[in-house]
Amino acid sequence: MPTNRTHEKRERSRRWLGQPQQQQPTQAVQPSFDSHSSLESSSQEPAEAQNESTAVGRHWAQVSSSWRTHHSPQYASMVVPTGNSDAPIHRWFHLKEAYSKDLLPSLLALLPNIVTNDRSLTIVDPFSGVGTTMVSAIEQLRSGKISRLRGYGLEVNPFLQFVTATKTSSALNGAAPAITTLASLVACAQKTRVAPEELPSLSTFGNERFFPREHVEQLVALRRAIDEADIGDADRNWARLALAMTVEPASRLRRDGRTLRYEDRAPLAPYEVFVRALERIAEDVPELALPSGDVQIRHGSALNPGWGVEPGAADLVLFSPPYPNNIDYTEVYKTELWALGFVANQDEFREQRQRTLRSHPSVKFRRELKYPNDARGGDVTKLIDPVIGEIPSDSRYAKSLERMIEGYADDMLTVFDAAYKALRQGGFCVYIVGNSVHGTSEAPVMIASDVMLARLGEIAGFTVESINIARTLPRRRIDSAFVRESLVVLRKEA
Known part of the structure; x- marks a missing residue:
């Protein structure tokens, strides 16, 4: 049986879904990031809402009815x-x-006045991952497309933060590694006797089906x-970093x-993979430093206030957050976390x-x-309760899915x-995100x-400038226009 709280949400969602705002159909327009126009209200339901087969789909269509939505296949590869x-x-x-290294150059060419008159750029990525945003920004500086760069990155996963910090420091500071000296580390390792208690306690490393003990x-x-x-x-x-690049190839595991x-x-x-990784790194590091670039990559959460950025200093915030699709990146990159010593035990x-x-x-x-x-809070509730209200109460995942939707909205x-x-x-604030379908084919729950x-x-x-639909995703459980991945442009009005 649903809890009283869930029952209240179902009742609210029925009221909201049963009384949609009346908007005119979405019109086809050419992609443009500098338009402030929105669709005028009329007595007709949005075209997307008319085509959606579920109440949740119609809810998402209603929420987005006044925004400019484009099919933008040019971003599919980005x-x-x-x-x-x-x-x-x-x-x-x-x-x-x-996302692709080519995304940032494309955005800089399209977003109006994003690069200042003195050709400087201050950019922030609160979900830095492995550093695509910041390395791409440094490439723009090195190519002369911008003359000065200030970058701020945040990453909550300490291993991924290390990857990004190493990449950006290398791209900015140059000076190729002493490959001969580093390759000699293999000789030192070969002389090392490893005691059983030194092996990572993660059970994955103890399973010889996944990792040979010798490896x-x-x-x-x-x-x-x-x-x-x-x-x-x-x-x-x-x-x-070369050691991190060695972990997966040395196993029978693949991130998927x-x-x-x-x-x-x-x-x-x-040992062979490690040396090849060092050689790849040595090939890529530029010879010269870039004195006009300052990039800081912090280990921290995007939920922390301030981000270490002076208020009003950034020209562009660009990121792709974790999607609400059940992927736990701590789990996906756990072997690197343990192998490099970023975590030592289950606690x-x-x-x-x-x-x-x-x-x-x-x-x-x-x-x-x-x-x-x-x-x-009322605006957030009105946004997510119609979705929560459609979760089948008899599903064993109902409570965890409800918590995820609430928590994701709260965090974002x-x-x-x-x-x-x-x-x-x-x-501008620009993000890339993919939509996901939960539940079953009989009772799908779309999170747009x-x-x-x-x-x-x-x-x-x-202000929502535009939702640019980059690509549609496989429709396994639902026939909906919202099964897609998009690039969304928001603007802080002047």
Whole structure:
């Protein structure tokens, strides 16, 4: 039986869904980021709402009815990591969920007045991942497209923060690693005896189906050799990154969506993979430093106030947040977290999960919802209750899905508040997000994250410039126009 609280939400959602705002059909327009026009109200329901087969789909259509929505296939290759795996520095550690290195140059060419008159750019990415935004910004500086750069990145996963910090420092400061010296770390590792108690306590490393015991010992020996070597900080970071690039190839595991999957293949020899990774790094590091660039990559949460950015200083906030699709990135990158020593035991691992965005139900988060006590809480409730109200009460996932939707909305409103504070007047907040379908084919629950986040941005004070549908996603459980991935442009009005 549903709880009283859930029952109240169902009743509210029925009232809201049964009394839609009346808007005119969405019109086809050419993509443009500088238009402030919106559709005028009329007595007709939006075209998208007429075509949606579920109440939740009609709700999302109604919420987005006054915004400019474009089919923008030119962004299809940019919302995925096209070209990153072959590009210098970007290729050092691949993130399947990243966007393309080509996205930022495209945005700088299209967003009006985003680069200031003196050709400087201040950019913020509160979900830095493996550094696509900041490395791309440094490339714009190195190519002369901008003359000065200030970048601020945040990443809650300490391993990914390390990857981004190493990439950006290398792109800015130049000076290729001493490859001969670093390659000699293998000889040191080969002389190292690894005691059983030194092996990572993560059970994945103890499963010889996933990792041959010899390979785990070699990874530990390499880490010890790196930690004890008499080398500079830059060389040590390059060696640690090369070790991270070695972990997955040395196993029979492959990162795939929300999990690590077993793959029946021969694991590669760790020492050989490590040396090849060092060679790749040495090939990519530029020779000269860039004195006109300042990029700071902090280990911290996008939920922290301020982001370390002076209020009103940023020209552009660009990010792709975790989607509310049950993927726990702490789990996906756990082998690197443990192999490099960022977590040492299950307690630390659980605490790291607690710090993540509430986009997944793999942990019961301790932090309380803030929006019910916020003056804007009613707007958030009206946004998400029609979705929560459609969750089948007899589903064993009902409560966890409800908590995820509430927590995700709560967290992302905090993010947009921080973005609004960081941006100058006339600055842009751009995000990429994919929508997701939960539940069953008989009772699908659509979370249209592009629309949900745009409305949260609006609640935080932004104007929704446009939702640009980059690509449609496989429709496994529902026939809806909202099964898609989008690039959304918000603006802080001047």
